[in-house]
Amino acid sequence: xxxxxxxxxxxxxxxxxxxxxxxxxxxxxxxxxxxxxxxxxxxxxxxxxxxxxxxxxxxxxxxxxxxxxxxxxxxxxxxxxxxxxxxxxxxxxxxxxxxxxxxxxxxxxxxxxxxxxxxxxxxxxxxxxxxxxxxxxxxxxxxxxxxxxxxxxxxxxxxxxxxxxxxxxxxxxxxxxxxxxxxxxxxxxxxxxxxxxxxxxxxxxxxxxxxxxxxxxxxxxxxxxxxxxxxxxxxxxxxxxxxxxxxxxxxxxxxxxxxxxxxxxxxxxxxxx
Ligand code: 15L
Numbered sequence: 001x002x003x004x005x006x007x008x009x010x011x012x013x014x015x016x017x018x019x020x021x022x023x024x025x026x027x028x029x030x031x032x033x034x035x036x037x038x039x040x041x042x043x044x045x046x047x048x049x050x051x052x053x054x055x056x057x058x059x060x061x062x063x064x065x066x067x068x069x070x071x072x073x074x075x076x077x078x079x080x081x082x083x084x085x086x087x088x089x090x091x092x093x094x095x096x097x098x099x100x101x102x103x104x105x106x107x108x109x110x111x112x113x114x115x116x117x118x119x120x121x122x123x124x125x126x127x128x129x130x131x132x133x134x135x136x137x138x139x140x141x142x143x144x145x146x147x148x149x150x151x152x153x154x155x156x157x158x159x160x161x162x163x164x165x166x167x168x169x170x171x172x173x174x175x176x177x178x179x180x181x182x183x184x185x186x187x188x189x190x191x192x193x194x195x196x197x198x199x200x201x202x203x204x205x206x207x208x209x210x211x212x213x214x215x216x217x218x219x220x221x222x223x224x225x226x227x228x229x230x231x232x233x234x235x236x237x238x239x240x241x242x243x244x245x246x247x248x249x250x251x252x253x254x255x256x257x258x259x260x261x262x263x264x265x266x267x268x269x270x271x272x273x
Contacts, residue, residue, distance in 0.1 A: 011035035018080030060098025070105035075113040087272035095147035121145030124263020134210035141263035159208040167200035171213035189236035
């Protein structure tokens with residue numbers, strides 16, 4: 001069951017980019033409960049509009065289209081992106097140019113808050129026997145992780161220079177259930193994803209904050225202490241899935257880099273020529 005909205009904040013209009021994507025589809029009905037109007041956008045088909053919803057098909061790399069998208073919105077939940085490892089040429093338009101277009105449009109329209117879907121792949125080349133924190137130096141595990149590191153740096157620049165507040169969410173594995181042993185550490189339930197996005201939208205002072213998106217899992221590689229001010233309290237855990245996942249994968253081949261590094265298979269996806 002979805003979490004009840006605890007935040008008193010009710011927005012007039014929120015923009016959700018990537019609304020047709022895997023996590024956009026999860027967030028779309030949930031965000032609608034927290035705003036009078038939800039503007040849902042994607043490059044892909046969005047179906048029909050719910051009451052109080054505006055649908056806009058737009059390419060993130062289209063600067064003019066993105067400028068129109070941000071008109072009259074209170075805040076942006078920016079989830080639009082290529083969301084797995086691809087060649088640099090495939091990542092560049094939506095993830096790098098597109099995120100720049102979102103921040104530039106925010107500056108021009110005076111939008112003061114952006115929740116940016118970053119990824120754990122910003123730090124995917126840390127080992128699974130390390131516990132890191134949001135201020136650990138980035139170690140992207142591919143072009144996708146690199147594009148998210150760019151987005152985080154952009155968020156920092158637009159905070160320092162233009163006072164646009166952002167929360168960069170280094171999302172782990174946001175799925176209905178953890179699917180393998182790695183996800184015992186990286187899993188983020190959909191309800192906790194909603195809690196995380198709401199906390200990021202409503203915490204009064206965030207500057208540019210970075211936080212890992214994970215549930216209250218027993219094993220963790222990420223220490224979110226430096227982002228406690230956001231007030232995110234995960235309520236789900238991967239522990240109930242542990243026995244089943246360990247019996248499905250009783251041993252792990254440690255010669256496989258995917259089993260040694262936090263980014264899993266992303267660390268060995270590519271090259272693309
Ligand atoms: C991500 O950033 C991806 O978007 C998603 O497809 C998952 O692979 C996830 O990371 C993960 O690390 O499990």
